Amino acid sequence: MANKYAEFGHPCPIRDVLDRIGDQWSLLILESLANETYRFNALHREIGDISRQMLTVTLKRLEFDGYISRTVFAEVPTRVEYRLTALGESFLQPLRQLVEWADTHHEAICFARKTNGDSSLTG
Template sequence: MLDQIRPADISEFPCPIRDVLDRIGDQWSFLVLIGLEPGVRRFSQLEREIGDISKQMLSKTLRRLEQDGFVAREVHAEVPPRVEYRLTALGRSFLGPMRELIRWAEVNHGAIVAARRQKGAG
């Protein structure tokens, strides 16, 4: 398919790595995904578990994660309405590679900091 794309059309296909990391690489997305790993959570449960996230930011992050297919939102017709969030299969599949990246960062962080100091950037 890519061989059929004219150069002017290439901007319609963003770099997959940049596209995904731009969306989940913010300060809160990974914490929300980790908060949902044990199972279904309500908004207030996530807010308590994450701690220092504002209601507005949690709401925005959940909406984006839902839009990208990482999180499913279920509204129960009760009074007041009960809203629950859970990881989708896509969201759950993302946690493995992300944990590997975290392990890599933990193992190599010292070398990165040392290189920054050596080059005067840290």
């Protein structure tokens, strides 16, 4: 039986989605865009420690995957705004559940890392 996702080039939807949004910056960007539209420089200030180049790359990936939209206004200077799409909005509920879970269990995870003592795994 053929895999129903084969036409999209990735046989596993879970790995495909997590590979894209599981990077260092995507979740922070999506959470930042949850409540407002941002211009590039304002979003850069909101995120803080992301480089301009990495912000650009991550925004392009999120736009490509349909999580955000990029609107260019014909003004001088050109104004560009980023906002969540309906798909991006639909991702907020599971994202917030994940954030809540991480907040709740982070201390236990850190304790387990310390207790188990393999510092090579903690970076």
